[in-house]
Amino acid sequence: MPNRSRVRVRALAAAQLANSVGDGAYYVTSALYFTRVVGLSPTQIGLALTVAWAVGAVAGVPLGAVADRRGPRGASVLLALGTAAAVLSFLVIRSYAAFLVAVVEYAVAQCGLAAARQALLAGLVDAGERTGVLARLQSTLNAGLAVGAGIGGLALQHDTPTGYLVVFALDGAGFVVCALLLLRLPAVAPAPVRTAKEPRLAVLxxxxxxxxxxxxxxxxxxxxxxxxxxxxxxxxxxxxxxxxxxxxxxxxxxxxxxxxxxxxxxxxxxxxxxxxxxxxxxxxxxxxxxxxxxxxxxxxxxxxxxxxxxxxxxxxxxxxxxxxxxxxxxxxxxxxxxxxxxxxxxxxxxxxxxxxxxxxxxxxxxxxxxxxxxxxxxxxxxxxxxxxxxxxxxxxxxxxxxxxxxxxxxx
Incomplete structure (x- = not known):
C-alpha cells in the first residue's frame, strides 16, 4: 500500500476509534439511564428504538445519494456532527416525545454516516485494498467498543446521574473528534451529474x-x-x-x-x-x-x-x-x-x-x-x-x- 494510502487509512481508523469508544460506553449505559433517571419504561424505549432504526434504514439510501452528489467527505462530516448533536441532546431530555425525536435523529445520522463513510473510503482507497481496509476498521471498531464498554462499566458501578451524563458527553465529543478527523482527509469530488434517463435512486x-x-x-x-x-x-x-x-x-x-x-x-x-x-x-x-x-x-x-x-x-x-x-x-x-x-x-x-x-x-x-x-x-x-x-x-x-x-x- 502506498504511503499516501496508509496515511488516509490511519485517519479513517482514528475517526472510527474516536466515535466507537463513546459508543461502547453509551451502549452499556443508555438503557439504565433512560429507565432509572429519565423514568421511561422498557416498552417505551424498545418501541422508540424500533421506530428510530426503521426510519434510519429508510433514510440511509437518500443520504447515501446525497453523499454521492455533494461529495462524501462533507456529508460524512455533517452526519458525524448530526450524530453528536443527537447524543448531546440526551443530556437535557426528560420526556418521551423528546426522546423519540432524539433517537430518530441519532439513527438517521448513524445510517447516513455509515453510507457516506463507505463512499468516502471508495474514493480514497484503491478497489483492491478496500476489503482489507474495512477489516482494519472493523478491528478498530471492536477495540474502541471494548474500551468504551469498560468506561461504561465504571458508570454502571457508580450508578449516578452524573456518571451517565459524562458517558453521553464522551460519546458526543467522540463524534465531534470523528468529524474533525474526517475533515482533514482529501475531498472526493461528487459523482457526475445524473442524466435525465437515470433514476434519482437507481438502487431501488x-x-x-x-x-x-x-x-x-x-x-x-x-x-x-x-x-x-x-x-x-x-x-x-x-x-x-x-x-x-x-x-x-x-x-x-x-x-x-x-x-x-x-x-x-x-x-x-x-x-x-x-x-x-x-x-x-x-x-x-x-x-x-x-x-x-x-x-x-x-x-x-x-x-x-x-x-x-x-x-x-x-x-x-x-x-x-x-x-x-x-x-x-x-x-x-x-x-x-x-x-x-x-x-x-x-x-x-x-x-x-x-x-x-x-x-x-x-x-x-x-x-x-x-x-x-x-x-x-x-x-x-x-x-x-x-x-x-x-x-x-x-x-x-x-x-x-x-x-x-x-x-x-x-x-
Whole structure:
C-alpha cells in the first residue's frame, strides 16, 4: 500500500476509534439511564428504538445519494456532527416525545454516516485494498467498543446521574473528534451529474442488488445470535455457568480484533468474495450443530462450557468470513458513481437483522430447541450458497464493468 494510502487509512481508523469508544460506553449505559433517571419504561424505549432504526434504514439510501452528489467527505462530516448533536441532546431530555425525536435523529445520522463513510473510503482507497481496509476498521471498531464498554462499566458501578451524563458527553465529543478527523482527509469530488434517463435512486430499481442485500441480511442474523439468542440458550437449555455469557462476548470481540484483518486477506474480487461467503455458511452450520450439542445431557457445567466455546469459535470464524465477503460484494456490485446510495441500501441489512432477528431466533432456538439450531444452520448454509449465483446475476446485469472512482476525483 502506498504511503499516501496508509496515511488516509490511519485517519479513517482514528475517526472510527474516536466515535466507537463513546459508543461502547453509551451502549452499556443508555438503557439504565433512560429507565432509572429519565423514568421511561422498557416498552417505551424498545418501541422508540424500533421506530428510530426503521426510519434510519429508510433514510440511509437518500443520504447515501446525497453523499454521492455533494461529495462524501462533507456529508460524512455533517452526519458525524448530526450524530453528536443527537447524543448531546440526551443530556437535557426528560420526556418521551423528546426522546423519540432524539433517537430518530441519532439513527438517521448513524445510517447516513455509515453510507457516506463507505463512499468516502471508495474514493480514497484503491478497489483492491478496500476489503482489507474495512477489516482494519472493523478491528478498530471492536477495540474502541471494548474500551468504551469498560468506561461504561465504571458508570454502571457508580450508578449516578452524573456518571451517565459524562458517558453521553464522551460519546458526543467522540463524534465531534470523528468529524474533525474526517475533515482533514482529501475531498472526493461528487459523482457526475445524473442524466435525465437515470433514476434519482437507481438502487431501488436494482433487483439483483436487492437480492444480494436480502441474502446478506439473512446471514446477518448472526448479530442477534450472539447478543440475545446464545445468552438465553445458555441459561435455559444448558448446564453451563451464567458468567460464560460475558466470556463468550469477550472472546468474540478479541477474536475480531486479532484476526479480522488476516481473514480478509485475499478477498479482492467477486469470485473470492462469493467463495468466502459460501464457506462462512458451512462454518455457521457447523457452529449451530455444536451449539445444539451443548444441551446434551450428562455434559455437566464444564463440559457444556467447553462445547459452547467450540461453537463460539466456529461462529467467530463464520462471522469474519461473512464480513469480509460481504464488504467486497457491496463495493464490487455498486456503480462507481453511486457508491453512497448503494452502500446505504446494503446497510439496511443490519437494522433488518436486528429488528427481525430477536423474534425469529427466540422462536427457533429458545422455544423449539435443538431442531431450531439445525434449521438455522441450514438457513445460513443455503443463504451462503445462494449468494454466489445471485452475485453473478447482479454482475451480469451491469451495463458496464464497475470501475473505481478515478484518482482525479480526489482533490
Amino acid at each position: 430499481r436494482d433487483r439483483p442488488y436487492a437480492a444480494v442485500t436480502l441474502l446478506n441480511a439473512v446471514l446477518l442474523l448472526r448479530m442477534p445470535l450472539l447478543s440475545l439468542a446464545v445468552p438465553l440458550w445458555i441459561v435455559s437449555h444448558t448446564a453451563a455457568p451464567g458468567w460464560l455469557v460475558s466470556a463468550l462476548f469477550v472472546l468474540n470481540t478479541l477474536g475480531v480484533m486479532a484476526f479480522q484483518v488476516r481473514m480478509a486477506r485475499g478477498v479482492d474480487g467477486l469470485s473470492a468474495a462469493t467463495r468466502t461467503v459460501r464457506r462462512s455458511g458451512v462454518v455457521m452450520l457447523a457452529s449451530c450443530a455444536v451449539f445444539a450439542a451443548s444441551a446434551a445431557g450428562g455434559l455437566g457445567p464444564w463440559g457444556a462450557a467447553a462445547v459452547l466455546v467450540v461453537a463460539s469459535v466456529l461462529q467467530l470464524v463464520g462471522e469474519m468470513q461473512q464480513s469480509a465477503g460481504s464488504w467486497q460484494l457491496a463495493f464490487a456490485l455498486a456503480p462507481a458513481h453511486q457508491v453512497g446510495q448503494y452502500q446505504g441500501f446494503f446497510g439496511t441489512g443490519v437494522p433488518l437483522a436486528r429488528t427481525v432477528g430477536p423474534l425469529v431466533l427466540t422462536a427457533l432456538l429458545v422455544t423449539w430447541g435443538v431442531p431450531g439450531w439445525l434449521v438455522l444452520g441450514a438457513v445460513f448454509l443455503a443463504a451462503g450458497a445462494a449468494l454466489g449465483p445471485v452475485a453473478r446475476w447482479a454482475e451480469g446485469a451491469r451495463p458496464a464493468p464497475t470501475a473505481a472512482r478515478p484518482a482525479a476525483a480526489v482533490r
